[in-house]
Amino acid sequence: GNPLEGGAEGGAGGDIVIGASDVGESLLLAEIYAGALRNAGADNVTVRPPVGGREVVVQALRDRSLTLVPDYSGNLLRYFDDDNEATTPEAVYTELRKVLPEQFEVLDQAPAQNTDVLVVREDLADKGIRTISDLAPRCEQLTFGGPGQWADRWKAKIKQLYDCEFAAITVTDTGGPVTVAALRSGEVQVADLFSTSATIGANGFVPLDDDKNMFPAQNIVPLVAKGALSQRESDALDALSAVLTTDKLTELNVQYSERKRNPLDIAEDFLRDNGLS
Amino acid sequence: MSFLDELGSFLGSANNRAQILGDLLEHCYLALVPLVVGVVIAIVLCWLGRTWRPMRGVLLALANVVYTIPSLALFVVIPSVIGTKILDSINVVVALTLYTSALLIRPTLDALEAVPQQVIASATAMGYRPARRFFAVELPLAVPVLTAGVRVASVSNISLVSVGALIGVGGLGVLFTDGFQREYFSPIVVGIVLTLVLALVVDLLLVLLRRMLTPWERASASGRRAVPA
Amino acid sequence: MGIEFRGVTKRYPDGTVAVDNLDLVIDDGTITVLVGPSGCGKTTSLRMINRMIEPTSGSILLDEEDVRDSDAAVLRRGIGYVIQSAGLFPHRTVLSNIATVPMLSGWDRRKARRRAKELLETVGLPPELGKRYPAQLSGGQQQRVGVARALAADSPVLLMDEPFSAVDPVVREGLQTELLRLQSRLGKTIVFVTHDIDEAIRLGDKVAVFRVGGRLAQYGTPSDVLRHPVDDFVSGFVGKDRGYRGLSFLPADGLEPEKVPQALVGGKPGAPRNYWQLAVNQEGQPRGWLAPLSIVEGDLTEADLVAGGSLYEWGTPVRGALDAALSSPSGLGVVVGDDGVVMGVVTARHVLDVIEGASGEGTGA
Amino acid sequence: MGIEFRGVTKRYPDGTVAVDNLDLVIDDGTITVLVGPSGCGKTTSLRMINRMIEPTSGSILLDEEDVRDSDAAVLRRGIGYVIQSAGLFPHRTVLSNIATVPMLSGWDRRKARRRAKELLETVGLPPELGKRYPAQLSGGQQQRVGVARALAADSPVLLMDEPFSAVDPVVREGLQTELLRLQSRLGKTIVFVTHDIDEAIRLGDKVAVFRVGGRLAQYGTPSDVLRHPVDDFVSGFVGKDRGYRGLSFLPADGLEPEKVPQALVGGKPGAPRNYWQLAVNQEGQPRGWLAPLSIVEGDLTEADLVAGGSLYEWGTPVRGALDAALSSPSGLGVVVGDDGVVMGVVTARHVLDVIEGASGEGTGA
């Protein structure tokens, strides 16, 4: 971005600063939002480099360092209401709007989902492991790899639901290359990735079915600092969300992390192909 | 796909190029502003250290401690210490300014102390008051050693700015996190090369600046033999 | 402008007494040399004059006024100061070095530079050196610039602290000559520090010999100090050749050059003679000696000659005359005019007559 | 061990000819001083002897053997080498500095240290200095340690490159005296470099004067060089007082001290006399002069006396005698024995007689 507008203030009619979390596709979604907003006539739209997890992004929205971030409905709900048990997309979205603090608002959610998914290598899957329940009896011999905050969030939950307690939990990264490399090399045997991640297919990993619905629905939803967007801008994002399906998201991910295209290029193509430009 | 093809298509995208340029500019800003501010701070502190002797030891000790703080640690705690926003690039600017000043304290003091006593004595004897003497005589003569220190600081700043990408601040470091996330060599290589080039260019500029500021040095190096006494 | 030390003592914080109750009156328009072994307080005394060091007690008067009554920086701008290796500013050209004090005193740039150019000439340096930096000058040239810089404020007082000790003996002598020449024109009050007794004798109208501990051992004219040292410390300090050196102060009144047989280099000396002949060139300048009974075939060339001794320039003190006689292979000291032309010769014996006549005493016993 | 340069030339890669076709025979057991202006190739010549520099052409023989035939390191261990500022190892104590070469040559530790202790004494340093580090010594002490270190291998050859030039004149004279004393005991072959002609004259059995460009201008005894410089370069280099200085090499043969009227300090001189009286103390040592016609009431005290001139020690060269006569207020130079007791007086005239007798020539014309 432009060095001279370091900490731009958000606000309706003002500058729009779109943030991204350090999940791979987040930046891509941010660029697509940016494109849609520009097409809706907003100028002064910038996209900040990705940073940290949800906590950072929310904090940045709160102090208006950011105006808007793409986020996932389920995780967002858990973030604001730890004990909420809603799992279906609709329930999650409804609950989310209820618990959202007043500085924030969420726009329409997209049909596209990108949930956490536990994956194993083919050699383990070949032993008949297809679901987390299949995995549970073996958990004690397995090392798990995932982001730093995984243990905090899910360790108790997976024990409670599936009675699975891993031998060790190694911090790798948030569905990124460290996790992939660790699983590939056998350093960990189970890893947390994202369902739309292109690396799952590319490495022949096998995603395990979350048969007891531990992970909530994770529809893509724009999280906005309240009042920062004009009606026209909100409408443009709603229109965008309406066409964003899981298949399209997966394809976008392939373009991004496998074909290594520039996110702006991908965003332009996407908006054009979906009649949004 | 060979690396060169990959690099070709990476640089082939106009949007990539625009992004790289933006990152480069931000990198310059993040590295050079602290450099300039840090130099000024170091000079002022050293001036105080010269005028008031006990200050000298305090300065050196302080500089030593600041310099031992690992960059990432400093980057992440600065917002809570000075109350800035967490994504604000000012955090990196402040941290690097601290490093620059800390790094320059010793060379500046050394340089000032290396000014021959004779010269300072004769300046005093000619009726310079201390402040004027510092800026007219001591500081100019300290320039060569000082620039050596500034060159080290500039290289160090330029390479440290990339760590800022880990706390969400732009600059060429973004190319590393991006490349890393996508297992993509091109941005990383481009980022490294640009960092090196930037360091080299700034270094050359500093050498030129030093030449400009110290015409007498050139004269003594080459002129002695050329013109008979 | 006279300078007066009144009971001045300087005790450093560590207890060293560098100057001990010094009383000294320095006359206007003279060169006063402070001399003494290392650490005897010469520099300290000098620097108290321009308040680079403040005395512990006593007072220093400059032109009857206590130096403490002036602002230190202003006082210093009015006193020239030259130190060993000149203390030139390496980062400024020669001209701007010289122009320092005028600029500090608020002269305009053009005027200061014009003055600097004049001074360059005054100290005998070519104008083109003005644009150089100090490091591009030889040691001797640097010292001259140092003197020029000190003269720039046209101050009546000049303090010089071992200004010539960093240059080699030959250059040093040149600088001393130059300083004397300058002083004869400018008539400043110069206080000069050295630890070289020869330099003190050569330059000083008065010499103040200090002993370690910062006490004044003797204060008088150089000839006084050489010929009548007050005690063993002073006589030890002025050195073992003081009899001979003392001749530097004895004018050669009554010394008459005598005729000497000459031979022309390039001419034909003819048959060998049984006495020494002084070989001269066309201009009448001495080239060496033709030894008695030497046989020269054809023209006289330099190869036929024995190298001569030192030359005595007519009118200078008797010391040179004695050395000329002693160093000459013929025993005859060659006397030349200031144009270098032979005026005659003197023998050591004649020189002795002059010396004895002057000291007014016959040989005893 | 003699050293011989045979047609030695050293041309540096940049084209500088530092030494040009040098032929020089250095005698066993003597001090030979290389002297000349800066850059004339003295250091280069010296360093070719121990192969720190290899000549471009020609050869150097040490005790008839070409130095190139020995292993450089072994050759160097057998040649003492002292340089300006001593080049002591800062990280080793004085003793272990001195013991360096013996240790290198494989002596056992105990023996090397014993030798080092002896040498400390040899060069006149107290044993307790042995445990100090070089930075804890004064400049003069460091030089002594440098000399001791060079003596450690007991090598017959010693190379000294301006060893005393970094210390002040007084200390320097002490070091020179010490060196001469040492040499009189040890009888080494010493090659000594300096650019100070006085030092050369004082120390050298022979002096080799170099001119810039690395050529030998003159090679002979100091008295030779002073009294018969071969050309203007040499006479210019040896300086203007060379006639007087040359007297340092003239023995005072035939000079007889004459009787002089004496007065005892503490005694009663009685009525005034019309001649000078030499005041002596109980031991017969001179204390000053009692001027003619001076009136002394009661006992003679030092306050009644005129300070004396320099003293001439019987048996030393004629220079001292002349100075004694010239510096004496009475015109009578006081002659003392090596116990400091008065032997008589000499006049300048008598000294001249001796000088003229020695040079074998009468006054000409």
Next chain:
Amino acid sequence: MGAGIGFRSKGGTGMISEIGDWFSDPANWRGADGVPARLIEHCAYVGIALVLAAIIAIPLGLFVGHTGRGATLLVGSGNAIRALPTLGLVTFLFLLIPKSTVAAIIGLVVLAIPPILAGTYAGLQAVADDVVDAAEGMGMRGMQRLWQVEVPISLPLLLGGIRNAVLQLVATAAVAAYVGLGGLGRFLLDGLAILDYGEVAAGAVLTTALAIVLDVVLAFGQRLLTPKGVRIAVKARRPSAKEVVA
């Protein structure tokens, strides 16, 4: 300062108490991601990298300093390596060798080489010419001169280089946590990811404390190993208060 008060806004507690809470939580002291384990990991990385870097850099520096050959190349490449961005280097190496520890250690070694090299070389340069000259003139051979004279005298600067390298290593190892390396950097990055101020600050405090402690220990070692005579000489060379002009 407006709406943004950084991390503090989250819990509302002061930063000191948050660090205190973190440190007093026993959970943070146990297991593979507890403080002791992370500290030991960090030290291990620093130690291994330091040894490897020293093995490469010291002989190289000694060779160049002693013979004077390749000095320009050495200084030039040393500066180029210093300019290498830490983050770029470790991510690059990770993609090349997708094994966190190996990639990170190589990166650490590369970055620790320049300070050690510079220290060694500067140390030898600082040995006075006349001392080297005297050593040679006394008949020391190359290796004797190196070990008996040049190395002992250059020891303070050489160790100074090592001190710098250690500081560099502690800092770089923290950054290398980004490519999955363990050590104290984990607290910084993981804490940052979930904005746990206590953890981040604790990580910063631990890293800084480690750096300072190592530096102090090394400074002490430097003093201990510097030959006494050299220490005295250095002190003697420093201008005393006497010479300083008011």
